Amino acid sequence: MLEAPSITVLIACFLVYLYVVWKGLKGDNRISFYGPVALIRCRSCVEIIQKIARLGLPHAAWLAVGTWIFSMLFGMVLLLQSALGSFALSPEQAPEPTTLIGLPGINPLIPLSYGLMGLVTAIFAHELAHGVTLAANGLAVKSAGIVYFGMPLGAFVEPSDEFQNAKTLVKTKVFSAGSFANFLIAFLTLLILSSLSINVSPTVRGIVVTYVAPETPAAQASIKPGDIIVGINNHSIRNGSDFHAFMKEKKAGENIVLHFHDGRRVTVTLADRYYFTKNDSERGMGFIGVKIVGVDELSRNLMFSISDKPIDFLRKIISFPLYMETMKYLEAALPQPFGDWELFYTLAWIAWMNLALGLTNSLPIVPFDGGSALKVVLEATLNRIPESRRSSIVNVFTLAVSLATIALILAPILVPRLKFLFHN
């Protein structure tokens, strides 16, 4: 899956890693290890953070706090929806546990090279924002640097001990800043993405095959996902409804000639629909065995457009990993976006990773930023209660909220499988 240039880059990164490990083992005090993961502290990283903080963005931190509250609630609504939806899933439909983890290399839906690029960008922006907010509020940054394990995997910012005694609002601003930076980057990236693809509308009118059922006439005729059908017999097929209207009239045993966009013509003998659906009312109807979607519909649903409503935009980018395969099929029917498909995917994954990291970190789970911020806010709200009782109330409450949130996250993989156990 990795292209040749990125292998060269990976080897170069690994050589740097070996050098870092060697320096660290020789006693360089800027380098420390967590197992095989090296933390490289850098003085100039702290200076860069302080420089950016001096630029001063006075209202950004307020915006960050507001965004945190909004995205925490939004994230909880999404999680509730997916948890409720999980009761309708059969065990076969339940997602694999690995698809819940937004990490390239673990999640099979995330391509390794694009995913890593997105993740590293997101972590750098996230930590930088924590650091800048610390410095902008007059708090010292104890250290900052790069997390290195085979390649630069992220960044870290360490506040000095005075952070513990900072005001509630300052702490909340610092915790909110990381995710806020991620949302900002996602937003800007999506703006660039939609302007790159501004002239991208289908050059082909037809339907894309997205699935071929095994042992059907389509499979026997070697039709593949990604094939674009532009006509059947002497009819042009411009969209999904043309196709369904045509197929409705066809009987089992009839021959049809499919015209493909690439010039192929394939004759298919239709099977009996009843044989596949066991539905009595469909006896004798023609059956081919493909799932299809109109090129125009697919392009509307997948391509980012500057004229999209914000909510459509959000829906498209959140479900992007699910459509990555289908997107590849669409490439044949679309002109290239400005700067090539590779740039398009790179930006889409940067946006997705930033959104995923921002949303996850907004959730009220300790020790994520969202959980830590919630804890700080609770402590301030309950300040009339004596210290000793207050901290145990806050701890129990944040633990309960954390566990409940984790339960909602796990629902789609657990509920369908448990349901199956109880039914047997």
Ligand SMILES: [Zn+2]
């Ligand atoms: Zn953070």
